[in-house]
Amino acid sequence: CNGATPATVGTGAFPSYSLILNVPNDAVASYTEDASWGQFTTILGIVTSITDENADDNIADYVETTSSEEGAKPTVALVDGSDVHDAFAIPETVLINNIAHAVTAIGANAFKNNTNLKEVTISSNITSIGESAFEGCKNLASITVDIVVPLDLSAPATTRGKITRSGGSSIFEGVDKKTCILYVPSGSVDAYKAAPVWGDFENILPIGTTAINGVIVSDNDKLFDVYNMQGRKVKENTTTLKGLPS
Numbered sequence: 001c002n003g004a005t006p007a008t009v010g011t012g013a014f015p016s017y018s019l020i021l022n023v024p025n026d027a028v029a030s031y032t033e034d035a036s037w038g039q040f041t042t043i044l045g046i047v048t049s050i051t052d053e054n055a056d057d058n059i060a061d062y063v064e065t066t067s068s069e070e071g072a073k074p075t076v077a078l079v080d081g082s083d084v085h086d087a088f089a090i091p092e093t094v095l096i097n098n099i100a101h102a103v104t105a106i107g108a109n110a111f112k113n114n115t116n117l118k119e120v121t122i123s124s125n126i127t128s129i130g131e132s133a134f135e136g137c138k139n140l141a142s143i144t145v146d147i148v149v150p151l152d153l154s155a156p157a158t159t160r161g162k163i164t165r166s167g168g169s170s171i172f173e174g175v176d177k178k179t180c181i182l183y184v185p186s187g188s189v190d191a192y193k194a195a196p197v198w199g200d201f202e203n204i205l206p207i208g209t210t211a212i213n214g215v216i217v218s219d220n221d222k223l224f225d226v227y228n229m230q231g232r233k234v235k236e237n238t239t240t241l242k243g244l245p246s
Helices: 025-033 189-194
Strands: 020-024 042-046 049-053 059-064 075-080 086-089 093-096 099-106 117-122 142-145 181-184 203-206 224-227 233-238
Touching (some): 020 025, 042 075, 181 189
Parallel strands (some): 020 042, 075 099, 086 117, 117 142, 142 181, 181 203
Antiparallel strands (some): 059 075, 093 099
């Protein structure tokens, strides 16, 4: 919406409020406080929409969320990671007009149903993760979080722009928490195990370790299971490594 003032809308005007609503940057507060428009789970200011493309062609879209307050540091939210694949690291900063903007938020539904995403790294700059951000990412094998103190994903966020609104149970819905490994800073493992939502992951390990507890060499004539370096089973009841990557 390009209007600086929220237009009057009738009941049921929108079939869903789970979409991202982009409005003029200086009108975010007006839309957020409006009884109708304020029902949208994510409201972001339209200042600049950029695309970051790194060396391996993994592409994500960002929207500038810098506060209009004088002296505020420039920030952006990652709002669309539907095209990223394999291993993707959320950058700490992106450039807009040669000015570094800190990536401080992951928007609602940002990676939703991205089955090509296998590994993701969440940088230490992230202060908010939107609802359903990783919902349906069923092929995630590992999540690396560079944040020392676990983000509170259980309570409504109070950050400007309403990056997330409700409890965080939907953030990782559909991710296999039995096999997906959560890597966290050394010394923070117990904190993550005790934290709501994060603690649902059954394998929480310090960054730099693997889920391999030992190596067993199987007899050639016996069936065996094969695991990768993240401890995820990639083949079972087999007698050959044929078809697996090096």
